[in-house]
Amino acid sequence: MGNQSLEIAQALPPGAARCPQEPSTQDIIARDRVAAPAWVRCESYEFLGDEDISIDRYIDPAFAKREFDTLWNRTWQFACREEHIPEVGDYYVYDIGRHSFIVTRVAKDDVRAYYNACLHRGTKLRPSGTDGCASEFQCSFHGWSWHLDGSLKESVCAWDFPHVDAGKFSLPQAKVERLAGFVFINMDHGAPALAEYFGPEFMAHINEWGLENRYIYCHVVKKIPANWKLNMEAFMEAYHVIHTHPQVAVSNADANSQYDIYGEHVNRFISSLGVLSPHLRGQYTEQDILDQFTIGDSSMLGGADRTLAPGETARQRMADIMRVMFEQGTNTDLSGVSDAELLDCFSYTLFPNTFLFPGISLPMVYRFRPDRDDHRKSIYEVFFLRPLPVDGIRPEPVETVYLDDDQSFTEAEGMDPGFGAILDQDTDNLLLQQEGLEASAKPGITLGNYQEIRVRHFERAIDKYLQGGA
Amino acid sequence: MQANFTRFCKLDEVPPGGKKALKINETWVLVCNVKSNVTDRLFAVSGICSHQFKPLFNGRVRNCRITCPVHGARFDLETGAALDLPATKPIAVYEVRVVDDWIEVKI
Ligand code: FES
Ligand code: FES
Ligand SMILES: [Fe+2]
Numbered sequence: 159m160g161n162q163s164l165e166i167a168q169a170l171p172p173g174a175a176r177c178p179q180e181p182s183t184q185d186i187i188a189r190d191r192v193a194a195p196a197w198v199r200c201e202s203y204e205f206l207g208d209e210d211i212s213i214d215r216y217i218d219p220a221f222a223k224r225e226f227d228t229l230w231n232r233t234w235q236f237a238c239r240e241e242h243i244p245e246v247g248d249y250y251v252y253d254i255g256r257h258s259f260i261v262t263r264v265a266k267d268d269v270r271a272y273y274n275a276c277l278h279r280g281t282k283l284r285p286s287g288t289d290g291c292a293s294e295f296q297c298s299f300h301g302w303s304w305h306l307d308g309s310l311k312e313s314v315c316a317w318d319f320p321h322v323d324a325g326k327f328s329l330p331q332a333k334v335e336r337l338a339g340f341v342f343i344n345m346d347h348g349a350p351a352l353a354e355y356f357g358p359e360f361m362a363h364i365n366e367w368g369l370e371n372r373y374i375y376c377h378v379v380k381k382i383p384a385n386w387k388l389n390m391e392a393f394m395e396a397y398h399v400i401h402t403h404p405q406v407a408v409s410n411a412d413a414n415s416q417y418d419i420y421g422e423h424v425n426r427f428i429s430s431l432g433v434l435s436p437h438l439r440g441q442y443t444e445q446d447i448l449d450q451f452t453i454g455d456s457s458m459l460g461g462a463d464r465t466l467a468p469g470e471t472a473r474q475r476m477a478d479i480m481r482v483m484f485e486q487g488t489n490t491d492l493s494g495v496s497d498a499e500l501l502d503c504f505s506y507t508l509f510p511n512t513f514l515f516p517g518i519s520l521p522m523v524y525r526f527r528p529d530r531d532d533h534r535k536s537i538y539e540v541f542f543l544r545p546l547p548v549d550g551i552r553p554e555p556v557e558t559v560y561l562d563d564d565q566s567f568t569e570a571e572g573m574d575p576g577f578g579a580i581l582d583q584d585t586d587n588l589l590l591q592q593e594g595l596e597a598s599a600k601p602g603i604t605l606g607n608y609q610e611i612r613v614r615h616f617e618r619a620i621d622k623y624l625q626g627g628a
Numbered sequence: 629m630q631a632n633f634t635r636f637c638k639l640d641e642v643p644p645g646g647k648k649a650l651k652i653n654e655t656w657v658l659v660c661n662v663k664s665n666v667t668d669r670l671f672a673v674s675g676i677c678s679h680q681f682k683p684l685f686n687g688r689v690r691n692c693r694i695t696c697p698v699h700g701a702r703f704d705l706e707t708g709a710a711l712d713l714p715a716t717k718p719i720a721v722y723e724v725r726v727v728d729d730w731i732e733v734k735i
Contacts (some may be wrong), residue, residue: 285714
């Protein structure tokens with residue numbers, strides 16, 4: 159930014175400045191042929207202060223312990239998709255820290271989450287990291303068993319346990335709510351209902367997306383050598399694109415992406431694709447932009463005609479190509495989907511640890527969890543969700559791919575290698591950031607007022623839980 | 629004793645996504661017809677879990693794995709390897725083929 163634009167920004171109220179002399183995300187989207195829906199065409203930014211954010215949260219094991227004691231046990235977390243447990247008796251084991259839950263379908267419309275521990279002498283009832291189908295939950299040690307509905311089925315040698323009242327030996331449960339094909343759980347029985355927790359604006363958005371009509375076609379897990387919050391924050395802004403992902407910037411409106419916050423637990427950005435980065439103004443033609451455009455699920459694009467007519471924009475051509483290719487490639491009907499939804503990166507954070515990307519070309523869900531024993535490590539999961547085929551038959555969730563710590567995302571089966579390379583660039587910064595924060599003489603990190611508002615909003619929620627509020 | 633291919637059942641008795649257990653020469657064999665994004669073929673494995681020797685028959689098959697319905701250990705259908713506690717030992721796997729609409733297992 160030149161001196162002149164800095165002066166202009168300083169004259170504005172804090173947080174009001176935007177990338178100078180560039181169209182806004184809303185301007186870009188307004189020109190599209192197939193118009194975007196209301197949830198795209200709105201803004202909800204708020205200035206939340208410009209103080210530094212203390213770094214103890216990333217580097218102090220005591221902070222991580224406080225998170226387990228005050229945050230993870232009180233927040234709604236995405237435990238699994240309904241498609242993981244389609245039949246009665248199906249279950250999926252979700253772990254967070256030392257906690258573990260058996261998320262199971264007890265009846266067609268009744269999903270519960272049991273604490274995954276035997277009420278006799280504590281043995282875990284199902285191994286972590288697994289899913290399956292059961293007609294009862296039996297402990298492998300002495301064989302006590304529980305019905306699917308959580309009631310005690312049998313305590314072996316009941317004559318020796320006259321003090322065990324079967325009525326009080328049902329498996330304890332966490333709260334469960336389902337939304338858009340996702341199963342959320344919360345250990346706090348006093349927690350607000352999910353709709354209240356997310357707030358009315360986000361609920362209006364998610365109810366438009368039909369994510370219940372998607373299926374997981376790729377699921378990759380990797381352990382990352384950084385605190386879980388650093389891991390998440392690496393994906394909260396497009397500010398890093400020009401430097402971290404130079405190959406993407408040619409066709410990504412990075413510095414003029416849009417950032418929004420909704421209540422305490424949800425924020426988002428919209429980052430438009432098929433348009434040149436403001437950093438590269440004047441350096442590329444529309445044809446260059448189209449030529450360099452790549453997307454998350456580019457297997458669909460095949461050999462489409464990529465020569466622009468005079469006056470035609472790369473963005474519109476890309477949307478048109480994608481509409482046809484995705485419909486054919488995935489056997490889905492996209493006639494009601496806007497150009498922006500097809501093309502752009504919509505990234506929502508659901509506090510504490512989930513990202514939803516409701517777009518079509520970038521259809522991800524991310525989940526982040528701290529390592530249970532090491533605050534400097536986190537578990538990063540990437541799911542790709544596709545619209546269901548038009549024949550209506552839901553494919554089974556794919557086999558999960560577990561990458562080794564030093565393996566590249568480009569090696570992950572089912573993930574587009576170009577997208578994998580982007581995730582490598584994102585996560586390769588993280589060990590350096592973790593170590594740099596530990597080495598730093600500066601007690602806080604400094605954030606941009608607009609482009610890094612999601613980081614500030616997220617950390618504000620962290621602080622609220624740790625201070626006993628929220 | 630030398631292993632020979634033995635008729636198991638007609639192919640149409642184990643449709644894609646299905647499975648069937650039968651006792652052959654005193655051994656419980658489970659044949660799974662797996663149809664998924666990673667594989668599309670028949671597998672034949674022991675019908676008995678290596679953990680507490682309970683039947684695997686009702687275990688859920690996804691991709692190339694079966695989950696024991698009793699305590700939830702998973703096994704790789706290709707190699708028989710135990711993938712989770714409480715199981716630590718593999719289950720037997722058998723060669724399987726189709727001849728004249730019959731599934732045959734080498735046992
Ligand atoms: S510890 Fe579970 S039955 Fe004894
Ligand atoms: S009997 Fe199969 S896991 Fe125990
Ligand atoms: Fe990135």
